[in-house]
Amino acid sequence: MSVSENLRQVQDRVAAAARRAGLHSERVKIIAVTKGVPAERIKEALDAGIGDLGENRVQELTEKIAQLPSQTCWHFIGHLQTNKVKSLVGRIALLHSLDRWELALELERRAGEQGLTVPVLIQVNVSGERTKFGINPSELIDFLVDLQELHHVKAKGLMTIAPYVSDPEQARPFFRTLRLLARRANEKLPGDSLPLLSMGMTNDFEVAVEEGANLIRLGTALFGARVHLKQ
Ligand SMILES: *Cc1c(COP(=O)(O)O)cnc(C)c1O
Secondary structure (H helix, E strand, O other): OOHHHHHHHHHHHHHHHHHHOOOOHHHOEEEEEOOOOOHHHHHHHHHOOOOEEEEOOHHHHHHHHHHOOOOOEEEEOOOOOHHHHHHHOOOOOEEEEEOOHHHHHHHHHHHHHOOOOEEEEEEEOOOOOOOOOOEOHHHHHHHHHHHOOOOOEEEEEEEOOOOOOOOHHHHHHHHHHHHHHHHHHHHHOOOOOOOEEEOOOOOOHHHHHHOOOOEEEEOHHHHOOOOOOOO
16 A cells, blocks of 8 residues: 555544544644655655654664655654764754663753754653663653753653553553653643653554554554564
């Protein structure tokens, strides 16, 4: 199926999920995850109306930025090594994967050098799986309080990756927990400072939307199965 047909189907499913939960589907932004996808096929997504693309590797991201229109909004969604921060700062609209203090400090340093502010989401390891990156939920508030001292890193919300489950319904508690963590953080911190919830992938995005996701990260649903599995 063409990317535009896939997108239309995904949009219908997002709208239906939002309706089931009594939410507005316009508040849900689809980020097309383009790892392993050639530029030609990504252009189909852009032509179909996608404005936001996500990558999880710095090198692939830099290559794609050079190949695709400059007005594209890029999201970095993968684990980020501190030595790669320099080549990322100034090139992305949002970092979804701030998962440790050391990375926050390096972002602060590099963004400061360029006189920029980096918008970030805090990746939270809601499931507690040892293979997953992310801040422990019990440490989230302290982490956010510490972040307020950094002037070039601005927290905009939370991100999580649910465990891969055969029945997406089983992912619901993890999404719900992320939403409640954001709510609690918003109560404790000044202003409504964490409006963004990045949760839901091909396997589980409808449940994530029902639980309040406003950023969903979709690869397979839009582009088909990846030939080279690059997680
Ligand atoms: C690859 C990836 C996605 C997209 O995965 P699909 O299951 O293909 O939709 C979303 N989020 C992250 C962090 C990823 O690495």
